[in-house]
Amino acid sequence: MKYTLKYLIILLSTLTLVSCSEHSAKKQSIHEAVAIEAADECHLCGMLISEFPGPKGELFKNGISQDxxxxxxxxxxxxxxxxxxxxxxxxxxxxxxxxxxxxxxPWNNPNDEYFIDARSAWFVTGSTQKGAMGATLASFSTKTDAQAFADEFNGHVLAFNEITLATLMPAH
Structure with a gap:
């Protein structure tokens, strides 16, 4: 009886850990990038995405309903x-x-084969390079590349978590 209870507790603990791990893994899943097609419109402003230079972005959002x-x-x-x-x-x-x-x-025609996880990317704000409707944030997989871009085109290097709504406002 003593060993049975011990094994039951170990089994329940293991199942709980596995269940929590699976839930956490689902929440942090990385989706594959979806190619940007010629007719795709920006979710925010409605402009045709492929008509503009500079880096683009994609967000995957959990649906409110199962549909x-x-x-x-x-x-x-x-x-x-x-x-x-x-x-x-x-x-x-x-x-x-x-x-x-x-x-x-290339800045003027970003390649969809080179999408990266934005949460681990480095961004340059305030550069002279323009994107859709003017100022944009240049995105890089390494801080070294971001700094080299900032040295060439001006700007400041920021990590993902350092970007705020104030960062997005153009300097006057």
Whole structure:
């Protein structure tokens, strides 16, 4: 009886840990990037995404209903993507955030093969390089590449968590 109770407690503890781990893994899942097609419109401003230079963004949002599932929202610039993401109503439902790695992609025509996880990316604000509707945040997979871009085109290097709505406002 003593050993049976001990094994039962170990079994229940193991099941609880596995269940928690699976829940945590689902919440942190990374989605694959979805190619930006010629007719795709920015989720925030409605402009055609492919008509503009600079890095683009994609957010995957948990659906409110089962019909919606995991939805992808595409953005014509990282600035528009952050404007949407930083709204507290949206932020809590986002599962994955992807941006172009501009160290591997040409500025005037970003390549969808080079999307990276935005939460681990580095961003340059205030550069002379323009995206859709002007100022945007250049995105890079490494801080070294971001700093090299900032040295060449001006600007400041920031980590994902350092970006706020105030960061998105153009300097006057």
């Amino acid at each position: 919606e599932g995991n939805k992808v929202h595409k953005f014509c610039s990282t600035r528009d993507m952050f404007s949407f993401y930083l709204d507290p109503e949206n932020k809590r439902n986002i599962t994955t955030i992807l941006v172009h790695d501009m160290s591997k992609s």
